[in-house]
Amino acid sequence: MTETPLGTVVEIDDRTVLVTGQELDVAREQPDVGHALVHRAGDTLVLVDTGVTEAFRAALKGAVDRVGPWSRLLLLTTHGHTDHVGNNDLVDELAAERGVPAEHWVPARDLEQMAHPVAYWEHAFAGIAGVAPLPAPPSLSAKKIVSLFQPLHPFGATTRTYEERPLERLLLGPARMTGWSFADGAVRVLRSQGHTAGHVVVHLADTGLVHLGDEANGGCGAMPDADQLKLHTVLGAVATAAADGAVTTVTQAHDATVRRGADAVAHLDELLAQGVALQEAALDITAGHEPVAPERFVDDITRRLAEIGGGGPNPNPVFTGMMSVNLLAEIGLRPDRGQDDRPWSRPAQEDPAPVAGMPHGVALLPAAAAMVGWKLRGRDR
Known part of the structure; x- marks a missing residue:
């Protein structure tokens, strides 16, 4: 994360600001806080994420009048991680204080982790x-x-999922994507689903800005529900749109740098290059060494990360370990007997055993009982 004090307001244009969060420091019991975007589209105040902590809440609340007058409120959640959703009920507070209508939209596939964050992180x-x-x-x-x-x-009083709205086909310059539009098309939410299963990015069509949230956290996603292909696809799509001029500005949730034009393209290309380099490093480290001891692989990839970059906004041994497990899976290795701390190797390429058809003889009796039960429960409909 680019070092800026918590709550710093970075002006992007006369109706858009970025409110900066902070890095994770477990030793000091300091949570990381994702940056939040504040934008005015016509008479609608648009908030993208709300961070966490009372201090950040106060900073975000103090920034809502920096972008001009508004009479409607729209909160868009990029994904369900705790550092982005802690103050989501702020939308209700602001709506009640100002006497204005409000909406809050979240990704359906991230609802479970939002409601049960301990289970998510335990996994x-x-x-x-x-x-x-x-x-x-x-x-x-x-x-x-x-x-x-x-x-x-x-969650707040107006929280609903994006997926409750009809899906739309949306163009991001030359890239064809799907998502949902708001504020008469001035604000668009594009499905990306790389960093988490439900992640979205936000396109402010009226200013040419794309807020990537955590999709730009590095060349390899660390979380178990990360999808490396989707992560790289969205980075490539935004880079192409920026090179085309359809996207003029790019922001993200753990880096306060506002990138424009060629700088944005170069940054996104660098992230894609990091993803390629990390996979190349994983292949190099494991070549001729199967089965792979995962703890040794983590040590080796940690050294390579120092050379390549792409370690994410909060580089530490835990997140590096999570990324390493994803890298091993990405190059086709699997843990022996399903235990992640066991040696990893490529699954044996064996033809499946022949499968018998309908049972005969004595074996027919339990099959017949199963069929009767299936029909009685109405499962054959």
């Missing part, structure tokens, strides 16, 4: 138990990390 940490150093078992580590992100109010 993430379980994937690296024995691979990277965890300060405590996954369940305790998850509770510790989520405890930093308080108060946590991801």
